[in-house]
Amino acid sequence: MKPLRVNPFFKDLPVYQPGRPIEEVAREQGAPxxxxxxxxSNENPFGPSPLALAALEKAAGGVHRYPDGNGFYLKQKLAGxxxxxxxxxxxxxxxxxxxxxxxxxxxxxxxxxxxSQFCFAIYPxxxxxxxxxxxxxxxxxxxxDLPAMLRAVTxxxxxxxVANPNNPTxxxxxxxxxxxxxxxxxDDVLLVMDEAYIEFLEEPVDLVSLxxxxxxxxxxxxxxxxxxxxLAGLRIGYGIGDAELVSALEKARQPFxxxxxxxxxxxxxxxxxxxxxxxxxxxxxxxxxxxxxFREMELEFVxxxxxxxxxxxxxxxxxxxxxxxxxxxVRPMDGYGLPEWVRISIGTPAENERCLEALEIILx
Numbered sequence: 001m002k003p004l005r006v007n008p009f010f011k012d013l014p015v016y017q018p019g020r021p022i023e024e025v026a027r028e029q030g031a032p033x034x035x036x037x038x039x040x041s042n043e044n045p046f047g048p049s050p051l052a053l054a055a056l057e058k059a060a061g062g063v064h065r066y067p068d069g070n071g072f073y074l075k076q077k078l079a080g081x082x083x084x085x086x087x088x089x090x091x092x093x094x095x096x097x098x099x100x101x102x103x104x105x106x107x108x109x110x111x112x113x114x115x116s117q118f119c120f121a122i123y124p125x126x127x128x129x130x131x132x133x134x135x136x137x138x139x140x141x142x143x144x145d146l147p148a149m150l151r152a153v154t155x156x157x158x159x160x161x162v163a164n165p166n167n168p169t170x171x172x173x174x175x176x177x178x179x180x181x182x183x184x185x186x187d188d189v190l191l192v193m194d195e196a197y198i199e200f201l202e203e204p205v206d207l208v209s210l211x212x213x214x215x216x217x218x219x220x221x222x223x224x225x226x227x228x229x230x231l232a233g234l235r236i237g238y239g240i241g242d243a244e245l246v247s248a249l250e251k252a253r254q255p256f257x258x259x260x261x262x263x264x265x266x267x268x269x270x271x272x273x274x275x276x277x278x279x280x281x282x283x284x285x286x287x288x289x290x291x292x293x294f295r296e297m298e299l300e301f302v303x304x305x306x307x308x309x310x311x312x313x314x315x316x317x318x319x320x321x322x323x324x325x326x327x328x329x330v331r332p333m334d335g336y337g338l339p340e341w342v343r344i345s346i347g348t349p350a351e352n353e354r355c356l357e358a359l360e361i362i363l364x
Contacts, residue, residue, distance in 0.1 A: 009109075009131045016121055019331050025324055039345040039355055040331040042167070042197075042308050044230030045282070046348070048265060049275040052231065055268035059261050067260035074258075074267050078238060081270065084212050087243040090250060091258045095196055095224040095237030099126050102159060102192055102220060104252035107132045111158040116144045118169050118336055120194065123161040132158070142302045142310070143171030146181040153189060160185060163194035165201070168336055168343050170304025178205050182216060190245075192220045196237075197306040199228040199276060200283055208240060217242040220249075225262075227307060228279050229269040234262035283307050286346035293356050297363070308345045316342045319362055326358040 019040030026033040048056075071091040079086040092098040099122055107113070109131030115123045117139040124134040135157070137149045144162055153160070162181075165172045173181075185191045198204045210216040224237035236258055239249065269275070290309050294301045300312040313319040316339055320332035323342075333341040344355060 009129055013128055014121075014125060014335075016125060017335060020324075020329050022329070025327075025329055029325070029327065031327060036327050036329065037347065037351045037354055038329045039347050039351060040329045040343075041232070042227060042306070042345045043232050044228060044279055044307075045346070045351060046230060046275070046279055048230040049269045049272035051268040051272045051275075052229070052265040055264040056261055059264035063260055065260065067256050067258065067263055069256050071258055071263055074263050077267055077270055082208050082212075082240065084208065084240060085243060088211055088240055088246055090239045090241075090246045090253065091263075092237045092239065092253075093257045094226060094235040095194065095222040095239070096122055097253075097257060098220070098222045098237060098239040098249075099123065099161075099192070101239070101249040101252045102190060103127065103130050103132075105248045106158045106190055110156065112154060112156040114149055114152050114157055114160045116149060116162070116166070118142060118166070118338065119161060120163050120167050121335065127159070139169075141171070142169040144173050146173055146177045150181060150184055153186060157186075157189050160189060160191045161194065162191070163196065164205075165197045165305040167194075167196065167306065168308070168331070168333060168338075169302050169310050170306045170308060171302060172201070172305040175205050178207075182207060182210065182219060185218065187218055190218050190220060191216075192222060194222045196222065196224045196227055198223065200280060200307055201305060211240055211242060214242065217245060220245060225266045225269060228276055229266070230275075230279070231262065231265055231269060234259070234265055236262040236266050282348070283346050285349070286352050289349070289352050290344065290346075290356070297360070299363075308343050310338070310341055310343050312341050313359070313363065314340055316340055319359070322362045323355075323358050326361070328355050328358045330355070 022033050022036045022038050026036050075086040075089045078089055103126045107130040111132045112135050113127035113132045114135045116137050127134050135152050137152050220239055220241040222239050226232035294311055302310040316332040317334055319342055323330050331343040
């Protein structure tokens with residue numbers, strides 16, 4: 001019997017490994033799920049906005065109907081908040097799906113995709129899935145070396161991915177470097193700026209204005225409701241770009257890719273500024289808490305501008321496993337080429353305290 005012929009680009013393609021679920025760790029530890037603290041996946045420790053939860057409850061009665069395939073009302077509200085035309089927006093099943101849209105629209109075997117060392121793992125995975133060559137530019141202080149990334153562009157480059165702030169390092173590229181980089185990327189190369197953590201910044205670089213003015217038609221911004229809005233389980237994100245670019249990306253989008261519940265919750269979440277402010281304030285306090293603690297413990301860490309912190313603990317996998325034994329889930333970084341590090345998401349004050357207590361015991 002002949003075996004199925006799997007796409008040859010899949011032969012050595014790694015499988016993305018997410019943060020471990022609470023239920024899985026609870027089963028392994030023989031502990032109740034509510035005793036486990038998960039600080040592994042950069043989730044909102046407060047959960048969704050109460051307005052989003054109310055919208056979900058209301059939407060539940062309509063789940064026998066297909067959702068609005070074009071996300072009209074959500075696009076209209078986003079367009080109003082961002083000051084762009086609705087035609088400049090595309091909705092995705094998480095911002096991860098926007099990455100795939102870009103790959104579908106632009107990549108062919110042999111094309112090149114430029115990324116940074118320590119970039120979000122999905123960028124190179126998706127590039128390789130389409131048979132593209134991944135050009136990885138060495139990081140600078142764990143962050144993007146934007147001038148070097150620009151120099152890595154060749155006639156075969158089709159896509160550049162930059163996350164700012166970056167996941168998993170939490171680094172933030174300097175404002176002037178970002179502006180210069182965005183303006184200098186060749187017009188025939190699509191620059192995808194991943195802004196999943198932009199709401200955690202006090203004064204982010206405003207790149208939406210470039211889309212609004214039609215100044216950079218090769219710019220695609222990605223944002224998500226998973227982080228500050230606490231809707232990670234519903235999988236909803238969006239892209240912002242030139243209307244002609246978005247029209248091309250729409251051809252790769254599956255019908256009804258964003259479900260009814262996700263659209264309802266996201267629409268309501270946009271109205272709850274108080275929830276966003278509360279989450280941001282908790283995040284600032286949590287980053288300060290861990291920064292002070294790591295200095296006292298003489299642990300190397302990367303100053304973070306997101307909702308997590310990367311810290312060097314010696315043996316990341318070993319510490320990760322030991323932390324699980326104490327009911328705390330963090331993220332080992334060996335898959336990112338950082339085997340001595342773990343990434344810790346910012347939780348509630350009580351969760352942060354418990355995480356630090358476990359880490360201190362393990363590292364003694």
